[in-house]
Amino acid sequence: MTSVAVRPIKVTRAALWRMRLQLSWRGLKTNWALFTENPIGLIGLGIIVFFGLLALLHPILMHTVWSPNIYDPVSGFDMQVPMSPSPPSPRHLLGTDPLGRDVLSQLMYSTRYEFGLGILSALITVIIATTVGAFSAYYGGIIDMFFMRLADLVIMVPLIPILIVLAAFNPVGMIELGIVIGLLSGFGGTTIVIKSQGLAVKVKPYIEAARIAGGGDFHIIFSHMVPNLMPLSLLYMMFVVTSAIFSEAVLSFFGLTQIKMSWGLMINTTQVFGYLLRFDTWYLLIPASLAITLLCAAFYFVGRALDEVVNPRLRRR
Amino acid sequence: MADYVLEVKNLTMHYRTRKGPVYAVDDVSLSVQRGESVGLVGESGCGKTSIALSLMKLLPDNAEIKNGEVFINGTDIVPLSEKELREVRWRQISMVFQAAMNSLNPVYTVEDQIKEAMHYHLPGMSDEEMGQKIDGLFRMAGLDPAMKSQYPHQYSGGMRQRAVIAMALSCDPDIIIADEPTTALDVIVQDGLLKKIHELQQRLNMAMIYISHDIAVIAEVSDKVGVMYAGKMVEFSTTVNIFHHPLHPYTMALMSAFPSIVGEKTELVILPGEPPDLLAPPSGCRFHPRCPYATSICKEKAPEFREYADGHFVACWHPGGEQS
Amino acid sequence: MTNKEVLVDIKHLSKLFPMGSGMFQRSKVFVYAVSDVNLQIRKGESVGLVGESGCGKTTTGKLLTRLLNPTSGSVDFQTENGPVDIASLRGKAMKKFRRHVQMIFQDPYESMNPRLTINDTVAEPLNVQGIGSLVEREDRVVQLLESVGLTPASSFLFRYPHELSGGQRQRVAIARALVVGPDFVVADEPTSMLDVSVRTSVMQLMEDLGEKFGVTYLYITHDIAVARYMSDRLAVMYLGKIVELGDTEEVLHHPLHPYTKALLSAVPVPDPLHQREPVVIKGQVSKPINPLPRCRFYERCPLADKFCETHDHPPLEDQGAGHYVACYHI
Numbered sequence: 001m002t003s004v005a006v007r008p009i010k011v012t013r014a015a016l017w018r019m020r021l022q023l024s025w026r027g028l029k030t031n032w033a034l035f036t037e038n039p040i041g042l043i044g045l046g047i048i049v050f051f052g053l054l055a056l057l058h059p060i061l062m063h064t065v066w067s068p069n070i071y072d073p074v075s076g077f078d079m080q081v082p083m084s085p086s087p088p089s090p091r092h093l094l095g096t097d098p099l100g101r102d103v104l105s106q107l108m109y110s111t112r113y114e115f116g117l118g119i120l121s122a123l124i125t126v127i128i129a130t131t132v133g134a135f136s137a138y139y140g141g142i143i144d145m146f147f148m149r150l151a152d153l154v155i156m157v158p159l160i161p162i163l164i165v166l167a168a169f170n171p172v173g174m175i176e177l178g179i180v181i182g183l184l185s186g187f188g189g190t191t192i193v194i195k196s197q198g199l200a201v202k203v204k205p206y207i208e209a210a211r212i213a214g215g216g217d218f219h220i221i222f223s224h225m226v227p228n229l230m231p232l233s234l235l236y237m238m239f240v241v242t243s244a245i246f247s248e249a250v251l252s253f254f255g256l257t258q259i260k261m262s263w264g265l266m267i268n269t270t271q272v273f274g275y276l277l278r279f280d281t282w283y284l285l286i287p288a289s290l291a292i293t294l295l296c297a298a299f300y301f302v303g304r305a306l307d308e309v310v311n312p313r314l315r316r317r
Numbered sequence: 318m319a320d321y322v323l324e325v326k327n328l329t330m331h332y333r334t335r336k337g338p339v340y341a342v343d344d345v346s347l348s349v350q351r352g353e354s355v356g357l358v359g360e361s362g363c364g365k366t367s368i369a370l371s372l373m374k375l376l377p378d379n380a381e382i383k384n385g386e387v388f389i390n391g392t393d394i395v396p397l398s399e400k401e402l403r404e405v406r407w408r409q410i411s412m413v414f415q416a417a418m419n420s421l422n423p424v425y426t427v428e429d430q431i432k433e434a435m436h437y438h439l440p441g442m443s444d445e446e447m448g449q450k451i452d453g454l455f456r457m458a459g460l461d462p463a464m465k466s467q468y469p470h471q472y473s474g475g476m477r478q479r480a481v482i483a484m485a486l487s488c489d490p491d492i493i494i495a496d497e498p499t500t501a502l503d504v505i506v507q508d509g510l511l512k513k514i515h516e517l518q519q520r521l522n523m524a525m526i527y528i529s530h531d532i533a534v535i536a537e538v539s540d541k542v543g544v545m546y547a548g549k550m551v552e553f554s555t556t557v558n559i560f561h562h563p564l565h566p567y568t569m570a571l572m573s574a575f576p577s578i579v580g581e582k583t584e585l586v587i588l589p590g591e592p593p594d595l596l597a598p599p600s601g602c603r604f605h606p607r608c609p610y611a612t613s614i615c616k617e618k619a620p621e622f623r624e625y626a627d628g629h630f631v632a633c634w635h636p637g638g639e640q641s
Numbered sequence: 642m643t644n645k646e647v648l649v650d651i652k653h654l655s656k657l658f659p660m661g662s663g664m665f666q667r668s669k670v671f672v673y674a675v676s677d678v679n680l681q682i683r684k685g686e687s688v689g690l691v692g693e694s695g696c697g698k699t700t701t702g703k704l705l706t707r708l709l710n711p712t713s714g715s716v717d718f719q720t721e722n723g724p725v726d727i728a729s730l731r732g733k734a735m736k737k738f739r740r741h742v743q744m745i746f747q748d749p750y751e752s753m754n755p756r757l758t759i760n761d762t763v764a765e766p767l768n769v770q771g772i773g774s775l776v777e778r779e780d781r782v783v784q785l786l787e788s789v790g791l792t793p794a795s796s797f798l799f800r801y802p803h804e805l806s807g808g809q810r811q812r813v814a815i816a817r818a819l820v821v822g823p824d825f826v827v828a829d830e831p832t833s834m835l836d837v838s839v840r841t842s843v844m845q846l847m848e849d850l851g852e853k854f855g856v857t858y859l860y861i862t863h864d865i866a867v868a869r870y871m872s873d874r875l876a877v878m879y880l881g882k883i884v885e886l887g888d889t890e891e892v893l894h895h896p897l898h899p900y901t902k903a904l905l906s907a908v909p910v911p912d913p914l915h916q917r918e919p920v921v922i923k924g925q926v927s928k929p930i931n932p933l934p935r936c937r938f939y940e941r942c943p944l945a946d947k948f949c950e951t952h953d954h955p956p957l958e959d960q961g962a963g964h965y966v967a968c969y970h971i
């Protein structure tokens with residue numbers, strides 16, 4: 001046996017952290033390499049970045065070239081436009097809406113909130129689904145039964161009708177909407193998916209090894225189960241974003257939200273003023289619907305590409 | 318001249334992967350006579366299955382036969398088309414795949430699965446003929462023919478493996494490749510199966526390549542043994558020679574590292590290091606980083622696979638540890 | 642040997658798994674995975690537990706490490722304050738027990754969390770037990786990695802399990818088991834997934850470290866040839882029962898139980914000139930589901946007769962010199 005007594009290098013605390021950072025960086029790099037192999041993921045990411053830039057650009061434009069009186073997405077009005085809605089022109093690249101407001105400005109302004117909504121609901125979903133899923137899978141029995149029946153219930157009552165009912169009682173803004181979508185999705189379908197993965201993790205020998213090491217239930221759940229469920233949660237985050245943006249659009253279209261401006265509301269305005277099914281006023285309908293479609297698709301694409309990173313089974317050699 | 322069912326000459330096969338080519342089979346030569354049983358032994362990942370798949374030309378998409386010839390009954394199958402291969406596969410050469418017993422389809426009866434294979438390779442055989450043939454095969458493999466209409470999950474592990482062997486014999490091949498057929502079975506079940514395989518091979522005067530990582534199993538079933546290391550055939554001779562007069566340092570180490578329950582309890586020899594990564598195999602002789610007899614030439618030049626003594630082939634600069 | 646102190650005292654240990662029971666109804670059908678096992682493991686010795694798949698080896702190991710609770714019977718573990726029934730341990734005492742008893746698992750690929758580095762994996766027992774300061778823990782991890790032959794340790798500390806070979810992983814598993822300085826280690830087939838050329842060095846390592854750290858092993862394996870090298874005494878298990886127990890060489894050369902005889906004659910020998918005795922038993926192991934009150938080996942035994950059929954499972958009795966056999970006809 002070769003056991004040459006090399007003097008162990010002293011691993012200082014600082015070095016430890018540096019190593020950990022390096023490791024995460026390396027992990028990110030390999031995952032990125034896998035991600036980029038799938039063109040769909042890159043397309044999705046490209047679209048997301050594009051919309052991100054749009055969102056960032058809006059306040060800058062408002063402070064520089066766009067005068068708030070004319071271009072404000074909610075209260076702007078251009079005196080120089082004789083008739084509203086008006087088709088695209090150099091002053092209003094995407095035209096103006098029936099109330100004389102700039103469509104492009106509305107589109108860009110809304111983007112920020114769409115992102116906010118998506119991220120809020122996705123975060124809530126992931127935190128709830130991962131915790132509940134991990135606990136359900138680990139403890140089983142009555143805890144599991146309770147959460148799974150709850151999930152069945154939540155799934156059976158679809159999101160949109162629930163929101164319609166909710167909206168009838170209480171005005172629903174972006175934040176409320178994000179929380180409701182996050183809660184429903186977190187206690188609903190996502191939990192079931194995460195829990196079934198949790199069952200697979202729970203029976204891994206390393207869980208028993210952790211127990212042999214002396215780890216208690218919480219140690220096992222948070223140091224072993226949750227980290228191994230995280231990639232899947234991340235994946236579902238993307239799908240939740242898609243569904244959140246889409247739900248918002250539907251609700252706003254029916255005028256059920258108390259949101260000042262959003263893509264859904266843009267379509268709603270078009271509909272209220274009777275321009276919905278007209279070809280000549282395409283500029284009222286197309287930008288918002290295209291934006292909804294594209295951004296939803298983009299998050300879905302990224303999710304699919306992440307799926308390949310997260311599920312080695314799907315990886316090509 | 319000896320009657321060779323299978324002759325492999327300088328076969329080289331690579332897998333293309335993300336990280337570059339995997340040299341899984343490198344310049345391997347091997348011949349098997351009618352009625353002879355050849356054992357192929359080597360550690361996990363040394364390329365045993367890859368050789369077997371090359372002999373059947375049943376390779377995955379990323380595999381590529383770079384060089385070499387595979388003669389089955391005198392015909393080189395490497396250039397053959399998929400259609401032409403159909404004439405060869407199963408009828409001349411067939412195979413029991415690694416972990417085959419887990420690959421039986423759970424939703425069809427065993428009989429239906431064997432019939433499907435026969436239908437594909439022996440067109441024109443009637444259903445009754447097939448049924449009778451399967452009865453015969455089942456009896457041969459030591460199974461009750463009444464069991465043929467049952468589903469795989471109703472079989473035990475050993476019985477499933479027997480069914481898979483019966484399936485491989487269904488088209489009366491001249492040579493059969495058995496890839497780890499008894500691995501994962503308990504010793505007592507393994508014992509029964511080994512006896513059956515040996516008996517069948519003798520009775521049908523069939524050639525066989527028996528692949529295993531377990532040298533004790535190889536000792537029991539084979540007349541000749543090829544020892545593989547890191548994609549290379551390093552030694553080939555009669556079983557007695559390999560076990561009692563090994564020449565390659567790897568074979569020598571393998572023999573003395575293997576525990577046995579009979580005889581004196583001898584000290585087990587420890588081989589330092591680990592088998593190499595086939596993405597970047599060591600230069601020269603692939604065994605040199607672990608070889609106790611390695612000299613400078615071993616690092617630089619790969620030794621040729623040559624006949625050192627009558628019928629005893631070895632690829633080593635210092636066979637038996639001799640210094641020249 | 643015989644007068645050495647008993648470290649683990651297994652008394653009438655049984656574990657029954659219910660079959661096909663729902664949440665609200667009690668099952669009447671049980672798998673008798675371990676039934677009425679008695680075994681004393683003495684300090685410093687290494688006992689091999691062999692038997693075919695499904696005979697209850699792993700279940701026994703898990704009962705000894707309290708990954709499972711027994712259905713009946715007890716496991717007494719020797720501590721500074723005398724023997725303690727491990728089933729009675731709770732909370733802090735349980736955690737402390739983990740410092741004395743550890744386990745090594747069969748599958749080196751599945752027994753390590755893929756998201757933890759080697760450093761975190763080996764340090765885990767120290768961290769959860771709160772042993773030593775941060776610096777002391779790091780030193781201990783480095784020391785252990787070097788003693789299992791992963792040198793220099795610094796080049797392994799920050800790798801992930803998938804970046805190591807099977808043999809290296811199993812060394813990490815050994816380091817993790819020994820890092821808290823246990824007295825007793827259950828090794829469940831630690832080398833069965835390793836290749837021959839790597840296996841021997843891992844076996845040697847376990848033996849050396851066992852001596853160095855004063856560890857008592859229960860070595861579980863289905864490979865009797867490996868057990869020969871890893872154990873002083875050998876226990877042969879059949880369907881949840883120990884049927885033969887004795888000094889390893891004694892059991893191998895003079896097996897007394899018909900099952901042991903069959904098992905030994907079925908082991909292939911790495912010598913083409915050796916002729917094995919024919920195996921005389923038929924059939925294969927089934928599951929011990931609600932077994933009849935007679936010898937577990939009855940269905941397959943070549944010596945079985947009316948007496949065996951009408952009597953309970955034979956007791957494990959001393960045939961002299963600590964060679965125990967459970968059979969009416971030896």
Ligand SMILES: Nc1ncnc2c1ncn2[C@@H]1O[C@H](COP(=O)(O)OP(=O)(O)OP(=O)(O)O)[C@@H](O)[C@H]1O
Pocket residue numbers: 317332333334339341359360361362363364365366367368377379415530595
């Ligand atoms: N489809 C594939 N693509 C890339 N590499 C492969 C592929 N199949 C096998 N390999 C690699 O080729 C080498 C030889 O593999 P092979 O399956 O032939 O080994 P083996 O000797 O049969 O091993 P085992 O005893 O584990 O079955 C290994 O290093 C393996 O990782």
Ligand SMILES: Nc1ncnc2c1ncn2[C@@H]1O[C@H](COP(=O)(O)OP(=O)(O)OP(=O)(O)O)[C@@H](O)[C@H]1O
Pocket residue numbers: 658659672673674692693694695696697698699700701863928929
């Ligand atoms: N959690 C469980 N629930 C139900 N039955 C179980 C459970 N664990 C084990 N068993 C059954 O108990 C018996 C003993 O299993 P055990 O895993 O102890 O066998 P083993 O000797 O370790 O086998 P192997 O060599 O295959 O690992 C088997 O029949 C098995 O099916």
Ligand code: SF4
Pocket residue numbers: 565566567602603604605606608609610611612615620632633634635636
């Ligand atoms: S060629 Fe050299 S390194 Fe290779 S096995 Fe022979 S002596 Fe060893």
Ligand code: SF4
Pocket residue numbers: 899900936937938939942943944945946949955967968969970
């Ligand atoms: S007690 Fe009877 S049945 Fe059991 S092993 Fe002995 S002879 Fe066989």
Ligand SMILES: [Mg+2]
Pocket residue numbers: 365366367415496
């Ligand atoms: Mg193979």
Ligand SMILES: [Mg+2]
Pocket residue numbers: 698699700829
């Ligand atoms: Mg087991």
